[in-house]
Amino acid sequence: MKPLIEFDDLSFSYKDRAVIRTINAAVFQDECIAIVGPNGVGKTTLLRLASGTLTPASGAVRLQGRDLSTYKQRDIAQSIAFVPQHVDLPFSFTVEQFIEQGRTPFRGLFDGLKARDRSVLRRAMELTDTWSLRSRIFNELSGGERQRVKIALGLAQEPKLLLLDEPMQNLDIGRQFEMLDLLDTLRREGIAIISSMHDLGLIEGTFSSVWLLSQDEPMRQGSPEEMLQPELLEEIFNCPPRHRPRLMERTLNRMEYAL
Amino acid sequence: MVSEVSDANTAHNTTQHGWQRWLPAMLAVALVFTMLAAACVGAVHVPLSLLVKSLLGGAPLTDDQRIILLSIRLPRIIAAAIVGSALSVSGLLFQGLFRNPLADPYVIGSSGGAVLGASIGVFLLPSISIAGFGATTMFAFIGAVSSILLVYWLAHVDGHTPVVGLLLAGFAVSTMLSYSSYFLEVMDHDFGTGMKVLSSWLHGSIAQPTWPQLLIVFILLCAGLLGSFPLARHLNTLALGEEYATNLGLSVQQIRIAVIVIGSILTAAAVALGGLISFAGLIVPHILRMILGPDHLRLLPSTALAGALFLLIADTVARTVIAPSELPVGVLTAFIGGPFFLYLLRKTKQGVMS
Numbered sequence: 001m002k003p004l005i006e007f008d009d010l011s012f013s014y015k016d017r018a019v020i021r022t023i024n025a026a027v028f029q030d031e032c033i034a035i036v037g038p039n040g041v042g043k044t045t046l047l048r049l050a051s052g053t054l055t056p057a058s059g060a061v062r063l064q065g066r067d068l069s070t071y072k073q074r075d076i077a078q079s080i081a082f083v084p085q086h087v088d089l090p091f092s093f094t095v096e097q098f099i100e101q102g103r104t105p106f107r108g109l110f111d112g113l114k115a116r117d118r119s120v121l122r123r124a125m126e127l128t129d130t131w132s133l134r135s136r137i138f139n140e141l142s143g144g145e146r147q148r149v150k151i152a153l154g155l156a157q158e159p160k161l162l163l164l165d166e167p168m169q170n171l172d173i174g175r176q177f178e179m180l181d182l183l184d185t186l187r188r189e190g191i192a193i194i195s196s197m198h199d200l201g202l203i204e205g206t207f208s209s210v211w212l213l214s215q216d217e218p219m220r221q222g223s224p225e226e227m228l229q230p231e232l233l234e235e236i237f238n239c240p241p242r243h244r245p246r247l248m249e250r251t252l253n254r255m256e257y258a259l
Numbered sequence: 260m261v262s263e264v265s266d267a268n269t270a271h272n273t274t275q276h277g278w279q280r281w282l283p284a285m286l287a288v289a290l291v292f293t294m295l296a297a298a299c300v301g302a303v304h305v306p307l308s309l310l311v312k313s314l315l316g317g318a319p320l321t322d323d324q325r326i327i328l329l330s331i332r333l334p335r336i337i338a339a340a341i342v343g344s345a346l347s348v349s350g351l352l353f354q355g356l357f358r359n360p361l362a363d364p365y366v367i368g369s370s371g372g373a374v375l376g377a378s379i380g381v382f383l384l385p386s387i388s389i390a391g392f393g394a395t396t397m398f399a400f401i402g403a404v405s406s407i408l409l410v411y412w413l414a415h416v417d418g419h420t421p422v423v424g425l426l427l428a429g430f431a432v433s434t435m436l437s438y439s440s441y442f443l444e445v446m447d448h449d450f451g452t453g454m455k456v457l458s459s460w461l462h463g464s465i466a467q468p469t470w471p472q473l474l475i476v477f478i479l480l481c482a483g484l485l486g487s488f489p490l491a492r493h494l495n496t497l498a499l500g501e502e503y504a505t506n507l508g509l510s511v512q513q514i515r516i517a518v519i520v521i522g523s524i525l526t527a528a529a530v531a532l533g534g535l536i537s538f539a540g541l542i543v544p545h546i547l548r549m550i551l552g553p554d555h556l557r558l559l560p561s562t563a564l565a566g567a568l569f570l571l572i573a574d575t576v577a578r579t580v581i582a583p584s585e586l587p588v589g590v591l592t593a594f595i596g597g598p599f600f601l602y603l604l605r606k607t608k609q610g611v612m613s
Contacts, residue, residue: 053505074508082506090358091498091553101496105508109489157507 002065004029004161004192005050005080009059012045019045022059023219025211027194029160032187032206034197036227037213038237043196044085046213047163050194051082077105081154085165087146089138095149096134099124102156124155127185144175151182155191162186164195168202180206200228212236279551286564290340293568297575298332302583331467335578336571338468338476339588342533343543343570344563345480348487349525350540351562353407355494355555356518357420360548361603363541364526367425368410369403371433371440373523373530374460376402378440396475400527406432407519419501422604437461437535460534463589465574468532479528484563486521490514491555498553536570536589538596543569545603 003026012020019042027033035043048054049061052068061068063079081102089098102124103117113121125131128148133141141149147167154162167183168176176199183193183206197203203210203224210227212220214236220227230248233239239247278285299305305324313320320328346364353362353369364370380398413428414420440461468476493514496504504511529536543566544558551557570588573595577588 051506053502072508073505073510077506077508082503084503084506087503088500089498090360091548093495093498093553097495097552097554098499101499101507104496104504107492 001028003027003062004064006062006065007046007050007059008062010049010056010061011058012042012049012054013057014045020049020056021218025219025221027161027192029190029192030187030208032183032193032195032208034195034203034207034210034224035213036197036200036203036210038215041213041215043213044165047082047165047194047196050161051080051163052076053082074105077157079159080161080163081157081159082163083150083154083165083167085169087138087150092137092139094134095130095136095138095141095152096121096125098138098149099130099134099152099156102153105157120158121156124152127155127189128152128182143170144172144178147171147175147179148182151186155186159191161192161194164193166196166198168197168199176202200233203228282551283560283564286561286568290564290568290571293571293575294336294340297336297571298328300575300579301327301332303327334468334470334473335465335574337473338465338532339571339574340567341473341476341480342465342529342536343539343573344567345476345483345525345529346533346536346540346570347543347562347566348484348540348559349522349529350566351544351555351558352487352490352494352518352522352525353540354544355491355497356515356522357411357414357425358498358500359420359422359425360545361422361541361600362425363538364403364522364529365433365535365537365539366541366600367407367429368433368436369407369523369526370530370535371436372402372404372406372409373399373527374402374535375436375440375443376400376405376527377460377530378443382443382446396479396527396531399530400523402436403523403526403530404519406436407523411519460530462587463534463536463592464577464585464587465533472532476528476532479524483521483525483528484559486517486524487559488556490517490521491559494518494555495553533570534589537593538600539566539570539573539592541603542592542596542599545599 006026007023010020010023011018023046035046037043045054049056050068052061052071052073055069063071063076068076099121100113100117103113103121106117107113122131125134128151130145130149130152133145133149136145138146138149151162151164151167167179171179180202183195186193195207197207207224209221210224212222212227212232214220217236220232230244234241234244234247237247295307295310299307299310303323305320305328309319309324310328349369350363353364353367354360356362357367364373376398377395379402380395410425410428410432411420413432414424416424493509496507496509497511497514499507501511544562547558547561547565551561570592573591574588577586577591580586
């Protein structure tokens with residue numbers, strides 16, 4: 001099977017500061033990947049490189065075998081959906097008006113919403129359980145609702161790959177579990193997922209592999225069991241040693257732990 | 260931080276309520292009636308019944324009445340409607356572009372740029388005025404585009420346009436431009452060619468236009484409106500933010516240029532007839548947003564019509580309230596719009612520093 005997206009000797013730097021250094025990795029259609037690493041290590045940058053909004057300094061991102069820079073952004077948007085961490089809407093759009101924007105890459109200059117667009121939108125809202133929110137004002141939603149609505153916009157793009165930037169941020173534990181269920185559902189729908197994750201306890205069980213970014217060393221990749229080792233994390237996150245027991249606790253599967 | 264102005268706490272259903280769908284039609288009817296009513300009031304009163312009868316074919320108008328209606332009131336009424344419509348629609352476009360409900364051609368300095376451009380046309384290069392008025396409008400357009408590019412360049416940081424930056428840049432640029440126009444007026448004092456024109460421009464007063472002038476500006480308005488329709492939906496996407504819109508495949512740069520060009524055509528059209536009329540482009544889109552929600556495509560027709568209606572009423576009041584002399588309509592819109600602007604600023608206060 002061909003990989004959906006590949007990172008080939010990928011590097012990127014902001015001005016003089018190298019952020020991403022020679023990453024080599026591939027994502028297949030049935031994968032769900034967690035990007036883990038300390039703040040400022042380039043998790044969001046990697047997602048932006050994968051969505052084509054940043055151009056690599058060297059190396060390449062390849063979407064279905066073809067260099068991403070040879071695609072039009074509109075064509076990328078038909079395969080890859082990026083769900084950002086924050087959205088700042090200046091006007092009171094309804095949830096439905098917001099999610100409709102996900103059809104942008106499919107609509108011509110003068111096209112209204114066609115029957116097919118409407119059915120895609122409905123399905124996106126049903127999968128994310130946001131259909132009942134459709135008349136609400138986006139800016140008045142709670143954190144968990146907002147997160148699901150943003151993912152619904154991504155699904156309206158009918159993506160093969162969904163890029164999520166800290167989807168668990170600001171969610172209470174119940175909403176975090178809901179989000180995990182949603183990711184499971186999306187994976188079953190055949191959508192590959194790359195997500196940056198802060199909460200290490202939520203990774204096992206849902207994510208198929210972990211990419212561990214570190215400031216000084218090359219990226220490590222492997223299964224959650226292999227990567228979420230307290231010794232490794234202690235070093236990469238530069239944890240004070242006296243908190244070691246707590247680190248071990250946090251990397252246990254939270255699902256079991258909560259029961 | 261969310262710099263939202265929550266327009267109304269009620270939910271706007273995407274499926275419109277019946278009366279909302281009819282709002283453009285209702286506004287159009289109101290506009291026609293207001294135009295007729297406005298034609299009746301003034302120094303010489305023409306009864307409405309007489310006016311309607313003469314329009315329907317029986318023409319019992321006296322020559323005086325005919326002259327007053329056809330060469331004074333009617334052009335003035337049409338001019339006010341065009342100016343109001345152009346200002347409101349360009350306000351709507353600029354609010355979408357800057358992702359900021361406080362943007363308006365006056366606030367962001369594009370009106371000031373248009374006045375300076377027009378002044379340069381009148382004072383420095385009168386020989387270029389081939390079609391007289393047409394050249395002035397062209398200079399106004401160049402002025403509007405340049406000033407908006409300047410304000411945009413000053414206020415736009417890392418994909419955002421913070422409120423404070425926008426207001427300060429707009430204020431500084433428009434003050435600079437207005438006083439440059441004054442400067443031109445003073446320098447030109449000895450010749451006295453366009454002095455009266457300029458002072459009415461700076462106070463925002465609807466000039467007494469000729470029919471050919473009206474035709475030119477009406478064509479500009481129509482062009483601007485036609486150009487706005489395909490842009491309106493993209494402004495909804497742009498509201499998500501620059502990066503989000505790019506991720507969705509929107510050519511943000513192209514849309515931005517198109518909005519600046521079309522917004523400036525409309526500003527130039529408005530300024531050529533009415534000069535610096537403050538805040539009209541702010542009030543009308545905002546009130547409609549409270550009624551119809553923020554979808555730019557749905558707002559566009561109603562904004563064009565309500566803008567015309569608003570400024571026509573304002574101008575009719577301005578020319579009759581202290582008769583026989585006249586108030587510049589800009590004074591009136593500043594009285595109404597100023598407090599409204601401050602109220603909006605207060606509401607967006609939490610987002611001001613972001």
